[in-house]
Amino acid sequence: MTQGHAPQKVVPVRHPWRWVTGAILAVLIAQAATSVVTNDNFGWPVVWDYLFDPRVLQGLQNTLILTVLSMVIGVVGGILLAVMRLSGNPIAAGLASAYIWLFRGTPLITQLIFWFYIAALYPRIGLGVPFGGPEFVSWDTNTLITQFSAALLGLGLNEAAYMAEIVRSGIQSVDEGQTEAASALGMTRGRILRRIVLPQAMRVIIPPTGNQTISMLKTTSLVIVIGYYELMVAAGQIYARNFQTIPLLITAALWYLALTSVLTLVQTQIERRYSRGMSRSSKASRGLVNRLLTSGSDQV
Amino acid sequence: MTEPMVRAEGVCKSYGRLEVLRGIDLEVAHGEVMCVIGPSGSGKSTFLRCINHLEKVDAGRLYVDGDLVGYRQRGDRLHELREDEVAHKRRSIGMVFQRFNLFPHMTALENITEAPVGVLGRPKASARAHALDLLDQVGLGDKAAAYPNQLSGGQQQRVAIARALAMEPKLMLFDEPTSALDPELVGDVLEVMRKLAEQGMTMVVVTHEMGFAREVGDSLVFMDEGVVVEHGNPRDVLGNPQEERTQAFLSKVL
Ligand SMILES: Nc1ncnc2c1ncn2[C@@H]1O[C@H](COP(=O)(O)OP(=O)(O)OP(=O)(O)O)[C@@H](O)[C@H]1O
Ligand SMILES: [Mg+2]
Numbered sequence: 001m002t003q004g005h006a007p008q009k010v011v012p013v014r015h016p017w018r019w020v021t022g023a024i025l026a027v028l029i030a031q032a033a034t035s036v037v038t039n040d041n042f043g044w045p046v047v048w049d050y051l052f053d054p055r056v057l058q059g060l061q062n063t064l065i066l067t068v069l070s071m072v073i074g075v076v077g078g079i080l081l082a083v084m085r086l087s088g089n090p091i092a093a094g095l096a097s098a099y100i101w102l103f104r105g106t107p108l109i110t111q112l113i114f115w116f117y118i119a120a121l122y123p124r125i126g127l128g129v130p131f132g133g134p135e136f137v138s139w140d141t142n143t144l145i146t147q148f149s150a151a152l153l154g155l156g157l158n159e160a161a162y163m164a165e166i167v168r169s170g171i172q173s174v175d176e177g178q179t180e181a182a183s184a185l186g187m188t189r190g191r192i193l194r195r196i197v198l199p200q201a202m203r204v205i206i207p208p209t210g211n212q213t214i215s216m217l218k219t220t221s222l223v224i225v226i227g228y229y230e231l232m233v234a235a236g237q238i239y240a241r242n243f244q245t246i247p248l249l250i251t252a253a254l255w256y257l258a259l260t261s262v263l264t265l266v267q268t269q270i271e272r273r274y275s276r277g278m279s280r281s282s283k284a285s286r287g288l289v290n291r292l293l294t295s296g297s298d299q300v
Numbered sequence: 301m302t303e304p305m306v307r308a309e310g311v312c313k314s315y316g317r318l319e320v321l322r323g324i325d326l327e328v329a330h331g332e333v334m335c336v337i338g339p340s341g342s343g344k345s346t347f348l349r350c351i352n353h354l355e356k357v358d359a360g361r362l363y364v365d366g367d368l369v370g371y372r373q374r375g376d377r378l379h380e381l382r383e384d385e386v387a388h389k390r391r392s393i394g395m396v397f398q399r400f401n402l403f404p405h406m407t408a409l410e411n412i413t414e415a416p417v418g419v420l421g422r423p424k425a426s427a428r429a430h431a432l433d434l435l436d437q438v439g440l441g442d443k444a445a446a447y448p449n450q451l452s453g454g455q456q457q458r459v460a461i462a463r464a465l466a467m468e469p470k471l472m473l474f475d476e477p478t479s480a481l482d483p484e485l486v487g488d489v490l491e492v493m494r495k496l497a498e499q500g501m502t503m504v505v506v507t508h509e510m511g512f513a514r515e516v517g518d519s520l521v522f523m524d525e526g527v528v529v530e531h532g533n534p535r536d537v538l539g540n541p542q543e544e545r546t547q548a549f550l551s552k553v554l
Contacts, residue, residue: 175401177399177401178401178403180397181395181397181401181402181460183354183387184352184354184393184395184464185414185415185463186387186389186390187418188383191418195418196403200403200404276405276447277404277405277448277449278404
């Protein structure tokens with residue numbers, strides 16, 4: 001059919017306005033960048049001085065530990081809550097819904113303070129027979145609830161409520177035929193969930209979970225209300241003494257940006273791992289810069 | 301053998317007010333290939349799904365190889381089986397679906413070895429060897445490492461058959477295994493099923509492939525509105541239907 005035809009000359013649609021707006025934006029950005037670098041008020045030398053200050057690094061370490069552990073609690077709790085909600089058991093489903101309602105419906109700051117002062121409500125915590133039966137072991141609440149454990153409880157339990165909805169939508173995105181085929185092969189419900197449904201749900205679960213993790217990284221700074229030490233508190237304590245507020249905020253911001261970038265890369269790797277068999281050719285992965293500059297929430 | 305592979309006695313099933321099965325009585329002998337035809341919504345899939353207890357029977361009894369499906373009889377009481385007991389019984393019944401339902405995150409080989417290793421506790425190496433052998437038998441020896449979405453519909457369905465066979469079932473259920481396939485791919489799948497029948501597998505096949513029913517089937521059932529309208533030798537039912545409803549249906553599809 002194409003034989004004897006001269007190759008077609010294609011004139012692409014021209015976009016003159018793209019060039020004009022692009023040029024204007026480039027000038028504006030260059031101007032802003034120059035001012036950031038040359039304006040002494042930013043205090044770049046101070047920023048570099050404090051970037052690896054031991055107090056900043058200690059805060060950074062606590063931020064990381066809090067983020068990782070809270071997310072672990074959040075993900076495990078979220079899976080449990082999602083499975084409870086989707087189980088046929090009305091009591092389990094009702095409990096999970098109530099939990100999500102309560103923890104999503106109140107401010108995180110309130111929850112953090114609540115956990116920190118739980119000793120006022122329950123001075124001792126113990127294991128025993130309910131409704132006034134004998135108690136086997138008990139602890140003084142004040143020794144159990146440190147600033148660290150209150151921070152973990154507050155962040156982790158709150159996160160679980162959000163993760164529950166993410167996991168639930170992931171599980172529901174898996175075709176019912178999968179469960180049917182697995183049942184027909186004699187698999188039990190737990191095995192089907194672990195081997196068949198969750199691995200497929202991961203594709204839907206991972207992007208918003210990446211988002212939650214990145215958000216958690218910064219949300220950890222809320223633990224300032226119960227006096228726990230993390231990156232923002234470290235920066236705050238330093239500028240309270242030397243009054244270099246802006247440079248220290250920039251120091252902290254640089255660390256947050258660095259961590260967010262690393263998390264984004266990790267997310268990309270995990271997404272690739274779970275996209276096996278999901279697209280005909282392994283989809284060309286988007287460029288690194290492109291990846292870093294867009295939010296993690298975009299659909300796969 | 302006195303006890304048939306499948307025995308249905310007055311099997312009834314409703315979804316809310318909709319009575320889908322209204323007293324099915326059928327027997328499938330060991331080694332028999334029974335084909336089931338009937339108009340859409342007549343309850344063919346539902347009956348098949350009752351046999352491996354993917355659906356609960358509301359009334360009547362279903363036996364597979366002499367075992368009551370889904371219940372245990374003690375005196376005149378029926379006790380519902382626990383979830384793991386039901387799962388255990390399903391091991392010996394293979395099922396093939398219209399939409400294949402392969403596990404998309406696993407290769408063809410992994411699809412086949414998943415249940416033998418995970419459910420039956422077979423050693424990985426021997427499950428693999430068996431799976432490769434089965435892939436050869438369905439003509440896909442070179443596709444072990446392919447993911448389902450890299451396979452054509454006909455290839456996927458043959459992997460699905462191999463996956464069911466890997467459990468070494470005594471009974472195979474097919475629910476319109478070729479209905480989702482392009483016409484030129486149907487033949488390969490039917491060929492695999494024909495070979496399986498020749499090896500003596502007991503099969504219940506819901507199908508619209510009248511040629512297959514006539515040549516491979518030992519018996520043919522015509523279902524309509526939740527009852528068995530006609531049941532007999534495929535050549536007789538197809539060539540000389542006795543019931544008016546069967547005649548009407550066949551005149552539309554043949
Ligand atoms: N889970 C369900 N809930 C409610 N109704 C259902 C359900 N499954 C099937 N039905 C109804 O039961 C009837 C019989 O369904 P079934 O799938 O057994 O028919 P079929 O003979 O296999 O039809 P087809 O040839 O279209 O596959 C249909 O009217 C269908 O809508
Ligand atoms: Mg059907």
